[in-house]
Amino acid sequence: TQLLEQSPQFLxxxxxxxxxxxxxxxxxxxxLQWYRQEPGEGPVLLVTVVTGGEVKKLKRLTFQFGDARxxxxxxxxxxxxxxxxxxxCAGGGSDGGSQGNLIFGKGTKLSVKP
Amino acid sequence: xxxxxxxxxxxxxxxGQDVALRCDPISxxxxxxxxxxALGQGPEFLTYFQNEAQLDKSGLPSDRFFAERPEGxxxxxxxxxxxxxxxxxxxxxxxxxxxxxxxxxxxFFGPGTRLTxx
Numbered sequence: 097t098q099l100l101e102q103s104p105q106f107l108x109x110x111x112x113x114x115x116x117x118x119x120x121x122x123x124x125x126x127x128l129q130w131y132r133q134e135p136g137e138g139p140v141l142l143v144t145v146v147t148g149g150e151v152k153k154l155k156r157l158t159f160q161f162g163d164a165r166x167x168x169x170x171x172x173x174x175x176x177x178x179x180x181x182x183x184x185c186a187g188g189g190s191d192g193g194s195q196g197n198l199i200f201g202k203g204t205k206l207s208v209k210p
Numbered sequence: 211x212x213x214x215x216x217x218x219x220x221x222x223x224x225x226g227q228d229v230a231l232r233c234d235p236i237s238x239x240x241x242x243x244x245x246x247x248a249l250g251q252g253p254e255f256l257t258y259f260q261n262e263a264q265l266d267k268s269g270l271p272s273d274r275f276f277a278e279r280p281e282g283x284x285x286x287x288x289x290x291x292x293x294x295x296x297x298x299x300x301x302x303x304x305x306x307x308x309x310x311x312x313x314x315x316x317x318f319f320g321p322g323t324r325l326t327x328x
Contacts, residue, residue, distance in 0.1 A: 100252075102252075129316070129317075131319075136321070136322075137321050137322070138214070138301050138303075138319030138320050138321050138322050139253070139301075139319045140319070141316060141317070141318065144316055184252050184253075186252075197243060197255035197258055197266065197269070198243075198253075198255065198317060199255070200245075200252035200253045200254070201252050202250075202251055202252045203251070
């Protein structure tokens with residue numbers, strides 16, 4: 097069974113603080129995606145990383161794919177209340193897995209208080 | 211352009227009833243996926259279509275679950291004889307294509323259908 101473990105599961109911080117969310121697996125993935133989901137909505141894609149060691153930046157968000165393509169991290173600088181939501185990592189094209197589906201972590205529920 | 215749409219957004223069913231959930235993918239997207247998301251959890255894969263062909267249904271939890279995409283566009287997920295454990299949000303996602311070589315699989319999600327079985 098391929099699993100993506102996300103940590104922490106819950107995070108409550110004050111506006112302006114920095115934070116990092118981790119996504120780890122024993123499986124190698126061809127690609128890894130980060131989504132943000134708000135209550136009552138479907139996940140919205142933030143970024144896709146495909147190369148081991150790759151770093152992508154999206155404004156105050158920095159995404160990194162591990163060298164071995166088994167883990168990833170999301171770092172948010174100077175968090176704002178608008179960053180509140182459920183952050184999901186999802187792996188695609190894992191070794192031995194179905195070529196189509198994504199394997200999702202359980203998510204990190206982030207709350208940023210003003 | 212229009213995103214993925216799902217209907218109904220909310221469905222309440224009595225235990226034992228049959229339900230049908232509809233997904234309209236992004237126009238031109240070849241691949242379509244169904245996921246089940248329990249409260250407080252990440253989405254879990256149910257089934258995957260490439261055009262009208264159902265290439266993977268390994269995630270369907272029982273033979274009460276059935277999905278189809280007869281013309282390679284709109285898809286319907288049907289649940290027969292619903293049980294309380296079927297209560298969840300059912301998400302549909304579409305993707306332009308799926309390439310095993312590229313391992314690249316960017317999926318766009320609909321808002322989901324929240325199913326409550328009483």
